[in-house]
Amino acid sequence: NYPPLFHVIAAPLVRVFGAQYWIGRALGFAGTLVNAGLIAYAVYREGGNRTVAALSGLAFLASNTIYHIGPLFRQHMTMVMFEMLAVLVLAHANEIPERSKRRWRIALGLGLLIAAGYTKQLAAASAVAALIFLFIRQPRRAVVSGLGFVIVGAGIFLWMNSATNGQWWLQTIAANVNPFYPDQAAGLFRLWFGLHGFLIVPAALYVFYELYFSRLSIYAIWGLAAVANSVL
Numbered sequence: 001n002y003p004p005l006f007h008v009i010a011a012p013l014v015r016v017f018g019a020q021y022w023i024g025r026a027l028g029f030a031g032t033l034v035n036a037g038l039i040a041y042a043v044y045r046e047g048g049n050r051t052v053a054a055l056s057g058l059a060f061l062a063s064n065t066i067y068h069i070g071p072l073f074r075q076h077m078t079m080v081m082f083e084m085l086a087v088l089v090l091a092h093a094n095e096i097p098e099r100s101k102r103r104w105r106i107a108l109g110l111g112l113l114i115a116a117g118y119t120k121q122l123a124a125a126s127a128v129a130a131l132i133f134l135f136i137r138q139p140r141r142a143v144v145s146g147l148g149f150v151i152v153g154a155g156i157f158l159w160m161n162s163a164t165n166g167q168w169w170l171q172t173i174a175a176n177v178n179p180f181y182p183d184q185a186a187g188l189f190r191l192w193f194g195l196h197g198f199l200i201v202p203a204a205l206y207v208f209y210e211l212y213f214s215r216l217s218i219y220a221i222w223g224l225a226a227v228a229n230s231v232l
Contacts, residue, residue, distance in 0.1 A: 001175040003118040004160075006075040024073030031077035032070035036060045038084040042091075042219070064195050075120040082116035083126045083222075090130055091218045094137045106134070106141075110149045117153065121176065122229065129225035133218040192230055200227070 006027070013023045040057030044050060060066055069076050090109035096102040113130055116123035131149070134142035161168040193200065207220040 001171050002075055002120055003172060005115060005119045006078050009078070021073055025071055028069075028074055028077050029071045031081040032061070032066060034081050035077060035084055038081070038088060042084075042088055045088075046217075046219075059199065065192070076122075079116050079120035079123050082112050082119060083123055086110070086112035086116065086126070086130060087218055087222055090133065094134070094141070106145050107148075110145060111152075114149070114153050114156070118156065121172070125225045125229035126222060129222040130218065132225075133216070133221045136216065136221075189230065 006024075010023050010027055013027075014020070017023060036057040039060050040053040043056040044053035047053070061070075066077075086109045089105060089112060093102060093105040093109060096105055109130065113123065113127045117127060127149075131142060131146050134145060157168075203223055207216070207224065210216050210220050
């Protein structure tokens with residue numbers, strides 16, 4: 001009951017090696033390592049400090065949640081990899097002076113978000129964050145780009161639903177609409193915050209700093225969207 005991209009990526013390896021669990025685990029673990037590298041690169045690109053960049057990437061790997069999920073045959077880390085790539089691509093896309101290069105950069109970033117969404121549905125929060133960021137910087141450009149993003153994403157959705165005679169909707173959408181248990185959500189949130197609060201609090205303070213003394217970056221908006229999504 002998940003989108004198919006992770007399995008599509010695994011399919012060529014299954015054809016060569018057969019249906020082995022290690023294939024999915026290797027892909028998930030590779031995505032985990034790539035994510036740590038992308039985080040380190042993002043921090044270094046924005047701040048220029050190699051030590052802080054390395055610690056940021058290692059902090060991701062040190063997370064109890066990542067340690068638990070990262071080596072498993074799960075879609076999570078591949079989804080985050082596409083999300084992280086999209087954020088890196090879009091972070092300074094509006095600052096590119098050449099029009100054609102700027103368009104291609106934005107299209108690539110939104111395409112990576114579509115890839116993330118068709119890896120796991122949780123990427124919807126990241127897509128919202130990216131579109132909000134683009135709208136804040138350049139409203140007209142964001143509306144045009146967002147319209148193209150919706151058309152392509154919806155077109156893939158309708159094609160897959162038609163190709164599967166409605167099973168796409170049944171298995172991926174309807175099957176994931178489950179009852180909401182407030183106690184369970186509160187417990188999971190307390191666990192998450194208890195493990196990562198020492199990183200979340202300074203990150204939130206930095207968002208306030210950007211809001212009042214600088215301008216909101218895509219990282220800040222993405223962080224807020226991720227926290228909101230974790231609550232839900």
